Amino acid sequence: MSASVATPARASGDEPVRSSRPLLGWHVHDGVVVAKRNLIQTIRVPELLFFSLVQPVIFVLMFAYVFGGAIPIGSGSPDAYREYLIPGIFGQTVAFAAAASTVGIAEDMHKGIVDRFRSLPMKASAVLFGRTIADAARMILVLAVLSITGLVVGWRIHNGAIDATKAYLLLLLFAYTVAWIGAWVGLYMPNPETANTAGLLWLFPVTFISNAFVPLGSMPAGLQAVAAWNPLSAMVLACRELFGNNLGQTDGLADKYWSLQHPMAYTLISCAVLLAVFIPLAVRKYRTSTSH
Amino acid sequence: MSEPAVIAEQLVKTYGEVKALDGLDLVVPEGTVLGLLGPNGAGKTTAVRAFTTLLKPDSGKAIVGGIDVVKHPEKVREIIGLTGQYAAVDEYLTGRENINMVGRLYHLDSKWVKGRADELLERFRLADAADRPAKTYSGGMRRRLDLAASLVAQPKILFLDEPTTGLDPRSRIELWEVIENLVKDGTTVLLTTQYLEEADQLAEEIVVIDRGRVIAKGTSETLKDSVGGDRVEVVVREASMLEPAAAAIAPLGNSEPVTHDVDRRVTVAVSGGSTILVDVVRSLDSAGVVLDDLALRRPTLDDVFLTLTGRPAEDDEIEAAKPKKKRGRANKEAT
Numbered sequence: 001m002s003a004s005v006a007t008p009a010r011a012s013g014d015e016p017v018r019s020s021r022p023l024l025g026w027h028v029h030d031g032v033v034v035a036k037r038n039l040i041q042t043i044r045v046p047e048l049l050f051f052s053l054v055q056p057v058i059f060v061l062m063f064a065y066v067f068g069g070a071i072p073i074g075s076g077s078p079d080a081y082r083e084y085l086i087p088g089i090f091g092q093t094v095a096f097a098a099a100a101s102t103v104g105i106a107e108d109m110h111k112g113i114v115d116r117f118r119s120l121p122m123k124a125s126a127v128l129f130g131r132t133i134a135d136a137a138r139m140i141l142v143l144a145v146l147s148i149t150g151l152v153v154g155w156r157i158h159n160g161a162i163d164a165t166k167a168y169l170l171l172l173l174f175a176y177t178v179a180w181i182g183a184w185v186g187l188y189m190p191n192p193e194t195a196n197t198a199g200l201l202w203l204f205p206v207t208f209i210s211n212a213f214v215p216l217g218s219m220p221a222g223l224q225a226v227a228a229w230n231p232l233s234a235m236v237l238a239c240r241e242l243f244g245n246n247l248g249q250t251d252g253l254a255d256k257y258w259s260l261q262h263p264m265a266y267t268l269i270s271c272a273v274l275l276a277v278f279i280p281l282a283v284r285k286y287r288t289s290t291s292h
Numbered sequence: 293m294s295e296p297a298v299i300a301e302q303l304v305k306t307y308g309e310v311k312a313l314d315g316l317d318l319v320v321p322e323g324t325v326l327g328l329l330g331p332n333g334a335g336k337t338t339a340v341r342a343f344t345t346l347l348k349p350d351s352g353k354a355i356v357g358g359i360d361v362v363k364h365p366e367k368v369r370e371i372i373g374l375t376g377q378y379a380a381v382d383e384y385l386t387g388r389e390n391i392n393m394v395g396r397l398y399h400l401d402s403k404w405v406k407g408r409a410d411e412l413l414e415r416f417r418l419a420d421a422a423d424r425p426a427k428t429y430s431g432g433m434r435r436r437l438d439l440a441a442s443l444v445a446q447p448k449i450l451f452l453d454e455p456t457t458g459l460d461p462r463s464r465i466e467l468w469e470v471i472e473n474l475v476k477d478g479t480t481v482l483l484t485t486q487y488l489e490e491a492d493q494l495a496e497e498i499v500v501i502d503r504g505r506v507i508a509k510g511t512s513e514t515l516k517d518s519v520g521g522d523r524v525e526v527v528v529r530e531a532s533m534l535e536p537a538a539a540a541i542a543p544l545g546n547s548e549p550v551t552h553d554v555d556r557r558v559t560v561a562v563s564g565g566s567t568i569l570v571d572v573v574r575s576l577d578s579a580g581v582v583l584d585d586l587a588l589r590r591p592t593l594d595d596v597f598l599t600l601t602g603r604p605a606e607d608d609e610i611e612a613a614k615p616k617k618k619r620g621r622a623n624k625e626a627t
Contacts, residue, residue: 029399
């Protein structure tokens with residue numbers, strides 16, 4: 001504060017007490033405050049939360065019973081496909097976290113609340129960190145519901161708790177990464193209504209040109225290459241291996257694609273690169289739309 | 293004793309062809325209230341957004357609390373509070389949660405913020421609704437919550453951008469009281485408004501702006517005097533009677549009568565208080581003009597504008613959209 005500002009006499013209240021610098025710095029502090037606000041919103045609109053849980057459950061049931069018999073995996077039985085399918089649905093579901101971030105950011109940007117945030121001495125990045133943290137955190141609940149649904153239709157965890165935990169953490173990292181891409185997209189949306197539709201568009205090719213629902217071996221060569229290098233494929237493959245749902249679904253393609261040979265490493269590298277690109281891009285876009 | 297709380301020097305902000313701010317100059321001395329008055333599109337909101345670091349001016353200087361807004365926006369944010377035209381509250385959060393969140397984002401101690409939130413909720417008569425989501429609040433309650441949130445860090449300088457636009461008369465008067473109390477406590481306030489009565493009520497000094505520049509300043513009394521005193525306003529039965537009515541009352545006025553075709557209204561500045569009404573009725577009667585309404589009222593922003601710029605404060609489109617055509621009653625409520 002400048003010394004030239006004299007403190008006027010104030011009839012009520014004590015002088016404000018400043019918080020000491022938090023252990024993890026103001027970026028984290030402010031991000032968590034905004035994330036808390038976003039999570040409270042989730043609780044206050046239970047209908048929205050309910051339907052966001054129902055949608056992946058419907059996907060599980062449809063793929064398991066409608067497509068299950070038509071897509072040959074391992075032994076070729078529908079049971080084998082269900083084992084194969086659940087990590088794919090996990091992957092698709094966490095990828096769709098991005099759409100929620102797109103809509104959330106677009107809504108924030110077009111409500112008065114963003115002027116409030118921008119006039120506060122908070123870190124500008126907090127609106128984006130808060131959004132992505134909250135959207136990834138919500139995935140914990142979604143994954144829990146999905147896992148139960150999976151267990152009901154015959155999916156099993158075969159490799160123990162440690163590997164399963166690794167798989168879930170990988171899924172959350174992936175959710176957090178795509179949430180940043182979604183948030184970045186949201187900053188370009190002219191209004192929340194457009195965000196509702198446009199926020200989903202790019203996610204369809206990303207989730208369907210992958211091994212989430214069908215084995216890569218069934219795809220034509222060009223498409224197969226795209227799908228093999230799709231980080232989502234590597235992540236889903238890594239989860240299948242960690243959960244022990246590995247049913248020979250790489251069709252011998254692991255030799256051809258490094259991404260499928262080292263799915264865990266490729267997923268971690270992809271997430272690191274995407275975060276390194278999209279965090280600065282989104283923060284810069286937020287700042288410039290701040291002061292036009 | 294100390295330098296002014298807010299200074300603008302030759303502020304310019306252009307959007308494409310439109311000059312939102314065209315060399316705006318103003319000074320708000322510490323501990324005073326300045327009313328920034330002007331019609332829609334005059335540049336009021338742009339000015340507030342420049343002072344509150346929400347936008348960068350193209351050129352010129354803005355100093356708030358002795359700090360350059362462009363050079364050190366983060367330092368300015370620590371000492372200001374802003375209540376915008378649209379209540380900037382999160383509607384899913386409760387009133388208390390909203391205030392707490394803003395307090396935490398001002399980087400204030402969480403325990404202190406809790407106590408402060410209680411105090412503000414009490415003071416703004418939101419204590420009963422404190423734990424209800426803001427979604428359930430009325431328009432007036434939302435504005436009060438918005439104002440409470442902007443006060444959580446006890447800002448020395450408060451910016452209020454059309455704080456009462458869209459509020460019913462009762463909520464407006466309530467908000468005026470709140471603002472008056474803040475000023476008593478020593479807060480410097482820069483307030484924008486479209487209503488002369490509002491500036492009149494709250495501000496010591498009024499700056500009238502149009503098209504991004506200052507066209508007049510002074511106290512509300514000097515402004516009103518400058519436009520020639522009270523107004524007689526008559527509404528005629530038939531549009532064809534507008535010209536005869538204007539001609540009939542012209543000799544009684546201090547200004548040329550102004551006719552408004554849309555609502556068959558004739559306005560003229562007068563002096564002499566209510567006794568002039570008798571003369572007006574007499575001359576209209578002898579001219580054979582049939583009246584629907586007749587009123588004597590204080591000058592409004594429209595009159596100030598008409599006098600200063602030669603055109604009405606608001607274009608017909610906006611004027612027509614506003615539900616305050618029953619002038620006589622609207623003015624009684626507002627003053």
